[in-house]
Amino acid sequence: EVFLGIFPAWGGTQLVPRLVDAKTAVRFVVQNPMRQNRMLTGAEAVDAGLADRLLAPADFCAFAILPCPLGLLSLVADAGLHAALVQRAAVTDDDKAAGFTLRLLLAAALAALAVLAAGALGRLYQLDASAVAALRWLALGPIINALGTVPGMRLTRQMRFDRLAW
Secondary structure, rough: OOOOOOOOHHHHHHHHHHOOHHHHHHHHHHHHHHHOOOOOOOHHHHHHHHOOOOOOHHHHHHHHOOOOHHHHHHHHHHHHHHHHHHHHHHHHHHHHHHHHHHHHHHHHHHHHHHHHHHHHHHHHHHHHHHHHHHHHHHOOHHHHHHHOOOHHHHHOOOOHHHHOOO
16 A cells, blocks of 8 residues: 555554554555565564464464365355255244255265365374364354354344345
8 A cells, every 4th residue: 555655554554553553553554665566475474563473384284274175165065055045935943944954964964074084184284293184174064053053043024134244
């Protein structure tokens, strides 16, 4: 923004000064851009206090690329159950219970598959043990999403989308 002659926005004026001291903030927001928009390296960002740690390429891969297939697991675990419950003319308690149970079972099966596959993915991407453990924890996402099946269906049927975000 400064390089383009625009006043720096929220990240430069509010966030950076709260993360680091004033001298480092001025260097980051004003001085670096004025020197042909020279960016900080990852190591410089860690040294300045703008980043907590420097990721190895394999770690970056694990946490930047692999959440995508794990997110797809949640979509597969849904199997259209949410939409079917929303579009149904009248939803009984049995329908809700069946939809919730089926969604939870699908999510648990897919999460178990993802947990078992984490070791193979770790070997494929040459991840260390902590990254493989994190992938196993991320695999629980579909189960957590499944817990919102019935409440999400109710809110969607009532068109209370503001509550879905909170």
